[in-house]
Amino acid sequence: MRRRRLHRATFVAAGAYNIIWGCYTVLDPQWFFRLTRLPLSNSPQIFACLGMVLGLYGLLYLEVARRPEHGWLVAAVGLTGKVLGPLGLAWLIVTGVWPIDTVIMIITNDLIWWLPFSLYLRDAWPDFRASWRRPSGHPGLTAEHLDTTR
Template sequence: MPFSCKNGRCETPRWMRNVLLAAGLYHILFAVWAIFWPCLWFDWIGIEHPNHPLLWQGIGFMLGVFGIALVLASKSPMRNWRIVLTGLLKFTLGIVGFVTPIVENKIHLRSVWMLFVDDLIWWAPFAVILWACVRAHTGVPPTRSEPYSVEEAAENYQLSDGRTLAQASENKLLAMVFLRHFGCTFTRQILRGLEEIEREATEHGADLVLVHMLQSGKETAYLREDGGISRIADPRCELYRAFGLGKGGFLELFGPQVWWRGAISIFKGCGMGHLAGDGLQMPGAFLFRDGKIISSQRARSASDLPDLPQLFKALPARNTGASSGFPLPPELT
């Protein structure tokens, strides 16, 4: 879902604000109806009047307050995500509360229209808005509204040895592996096989560089004996953005393939840990030289692991590299 955040304020698509406004106005009108005509709803769905209409009027009053909250929240859905969450819970409980008596023949089937207008039509858009809220509030917000170009990022980001990425890639091939958060079972799987990944890079004349989302130095708690590998700290994920790696969608992060591979990874002993980084950030792997990307593997799902042999196979041929401006290292010519 496209949105951008700048100076702590997130701009959202207009339809999100319109949905919250419409839902708010609907609940306010429903409250007026329930308060002034408390028995009419029961007549329409074909069940007996309540013994205490005042109770139904009280429910109407609460829905009216909720409607006002939705109208106010429509001005900034990202900031008012708690109200969006409350609305989604209300619609979910309303659907369950309607479906159960309908299935048990306690309410006539003709009351389904009320289920539709009161809960069903709101559930899906509220779920999408809430997911956008999760994406907006997860991780450290970037300092720039526009992402760095690759060249700008190479000049601004430093490796753990103090060199800029541009300096480190000058006449040298870098195999850059962008990690998900350190608590992710797939990141743990990568770190378990880090020695093999480093060997594969060395055999092709490349230096391995790990890019992570923690503050510089904090990653050593997870790398253990592999702390000698060059690293780049990117807590705001601006280097990720420059390399074309964004936040994952729902299926990319929680799709069937991710669950299946995750179960296998955990079964192998990789386990899971606490969230250490942006849990929505997608990973990837790149070959980088002289400030340019010459081969890339952008993950299609959170479970995709770096495949360095395929990454090196994707290097352009010698004549292609010369014509495209991507010089190859001496080891590969």
């Protein structure tokens, strides 16, 4: 895989970041509201749950770092979330629900990862594509099973 060391470092960093961010958010789910001067949440459990989910993503990113040839799908789902999150926040800002100060979360959680995740997905695509064509030694779905044109 091209740039394997870079991709491993990227996903170690993403994994550590997500785990730390997630744990802190579970322990102090009001931190973001205080930082951005939003009213404190009446249901901080929802933000704590977001922290738990992002922390779990961190474990998945560490798995991509461990086996980068097999992490394409996890990284694709991760990048999709990193694109959809800013779109959702943009809507909240445009409609006046949240202030512009809340952009800080999107910069660190999402935007800084777009380029490295995209580069990884491009480099990992051949391995992912080949894994669908290669017999795995056990019965399961392969590209041939899904090919309805035959």
